[in-house]
Amino acid sequence: MRRLPPLRALEAFVRVVRLGSAKAAASELGLSPSALSRRLQNLEDFLGKKLFLRQHQALKLTDDGQSFYDAVSPKLEELAEVVEGLIETGAVLRLHLGVPSLFAEQRLFPRLLELRKLHPRLHIDVDTGPHLDVRLGDTLDAAIVLTNKPDDSLHAVRLDHNFVHAFTSTTLAAELGPNPDVKTLSRQTFLVHNELPATFEAWKAAMGFKNFEPAAIDHFDSGQLILEAAAQGLGIAIMHDDHLKRSGDKRLAALYDIEVESPYSYWFVCRPRVLQSRPVKLFHDWLVKAGV
Numbered sequence: 001m002r003r004l005p006p007l008r009a010l011e012a013f014v015r016v017v018r019l020g021s022a023k024a025a026a027s028e029l030g031l032s033p034s035a036l037s038r039r040l041q042n043l044e045d046f047l048g049k050k051l052f053l054r055q056h057q058a059l060k061l062t063d064d065g066q067s068f069y070d071a072v073s074p075k076l077e078e079l080a081e082v083v084e085g086l087i088e089t090g091a092v093l094r095l096h097l098g099v100p101s102l103f104a105e106q107r108l109f110p111r112l113l114e115l116r117k118l119h120p121r122l123h124i125d126v127d128t129g130p131h132l133d134v135r136l137g138d139t140l141d142a143a144i145v146l147t148n149k150p151d152d153s154l155h156a157v158r159l160d161h162n163f164v165h166a167f168t169s170t171t172l173a174a175e176l177g178p179n180p181d182v183k184t185l186s187r188q189t190f191l192v193h194n195e196l197p198a199t200f201e202a203w204k205a206a207m208g209f210k211n212f213e214p215a216a217i218d219h220f221d222s223g224q225l226i227l228e229a230a231a232q233g234l235g236i237a238i239m240h241d242d243h244l245k246r247s248g249d250k251r252l253a254a255l256y257d258i259e260v261e262s263p264y265s266y267w268f269v270c271r272p273r274v275l276q277s278r279p280v281k282l283f284h285d286w287l288v289k290a291g292v
Contacts, residue, residue: 009043012036013051014076017069022059024155027272093122095279098132098143102223103266106246108144111292119282130221133269142270142280146196154269157288162240162262164199164206166255169233173253180207180256189216189235191226198263200238206260227252240264 015025016036026036040059044051051065061069099108104126115122129135132143133150150156167173176184192200204212218235220226223243230237231251240262244252268287274280 005043005046006039009039009046010072010076012039013043014069014073016040016052016059017061017065017073024272029276030273091121093119093279093282095122095124095283096127096139096141097124097283098127098129098135098140098145100132100144100146100223101128102227102243103144103146104128105224106243107292111290114290115283115286118286122279122282124283136269137271137274141274141277142268142283144266144268146264146266148198148263148265150267150269153272155272155275157268157284159266159268159287159292160242161265162242164203164238164260164262165241165244166203166236166238167244167252168230168236168255169251170253172233172236173255176255178256182209182212185209185214185236186212187215189218190214191218191220191229191235191237193223193226193239194219194221196264199240202263203238203260206258207256 012025012029012031015029016022019025022033022036026033029036031039040052047064047068049064049068050062051068052059053062112124127135127140132140133145133147133154136143136154144159168176176188190200200217204210214236216235218229220229223239226237226239227243227247227249229235231249236255241254244254268284270280270284275284
């Protein structure tokens, strides 16, 4: 049988390339930087080729390194699938996932059957409670959060870029007309999510309403309730345009054709070491690849 390089060295190599950082790879693998460096050096010695250029503590793939990664990475995934298939078929892989309820309803649940068909043994406990990122490593394995920027200590993958829109019921939208009028809008109630206050500030700035004060601002802790309140004509919702599009609610209409970049995005987050666990890795890889 032909000699093969150590599996741990291959894992370290692939992890560094995927994360784009030796420091992040070492953290996920639970290694010191020197231990990770030794694994990479052992792999280069085995192959007799330089896989990385080392520049000021940064690692950049050589042409040989890129070719080797392109060849090895899919094979390691195949090996992982084979090993998973040999594990007792009745064993359940359990993921404790935190996720905002609106994301779960609009984006996750419509695609979960795809994940179940790919990985029948993966089952997900869904938690839509507050402070998801704080509970990572305690009651949650991983989470999807809507935030400006996750904590630097977390492994984080940005899932989208969003724009803020104002929308309300079709009836109220018709009354307000196509052109924004500060005097008219100042008599309205605005609907804002508790955890996303900067959306309203971003919208006001884009509209040129720096000192604008509406009649009232009603705060909600649920995106679904904001959508329903707007549809009922109870006020003007300030939310991501994607939420409006995905709702498919014919009772709602966008106000004004103004594009406002949101301060917030959806992110997948987990503790770095947890990404090594099979349930988290399966979900993470599917989520990123599927573009949920």
